[in-house]
Amino acid sequence: MLVTVASFSFPYEAQIAKAALESEGIKAFVADEHTINMQWLYSNAMGGVRVQVLEYDLESARLMLNQDHSMKVYAEVGERQVRYCEYCSSTNMEPFTKGKKPAYLVFLFFGMPLFFYKHGLKCGSCGRFTKI
Known part of the structure; x- marks a missing residue:
């Protein structure tokens, strides 16, 4: 069974989260992406673009998405x-x-x-x- 781990206003944000989860071996799916692409004003009414994972991966996915990776970015790009x-x-x-x-x-x-x-x-x- 699929459960929603996160929701985003824009489809590209959901795709980034999906890619991050899949890089850790967690199978992820994006729901309502095409609807929001066609009618972006529906995003808030529909609950945004949802990233869903299998129920047994929910806690791992939440932990992974809540990590702060900003120091890795600063190390790669330079100071903020x-x-x-x-x-x-x-x-x-x-x-x-x-x-x-x-x-x-x-x-x-x-x-x-x-x-x-x-x-x-x-x-x-x-x-x-x-x-x-």
Whole structure:
């Protein structure tokens, strides 16, 4: 029997998790990938793109997916670039998509998506948005 070990907003994230699990010898499957690819606004309503494993592999899969591999990345790529807020000089910067909610509302009312959102960073201290 298949059980869901993780869910993601985007199919590529689920594919990365599946590849990581399979590299450890855990058979994994991706559910709802094509539906979310066709209608990305359904992602939250459907619970995202789900990565599923066999029931007896559930604990091993959870442990594997919850490991922090950032030090391996830093060793391979180099030190992490620290970003500062240009308004308050805080280092508490998080990835953020500005305009995602209005784009969803436009899709609901007009039946077609208008992509007017911006990707950037949001300061966790002062709340200001900075476009990358």
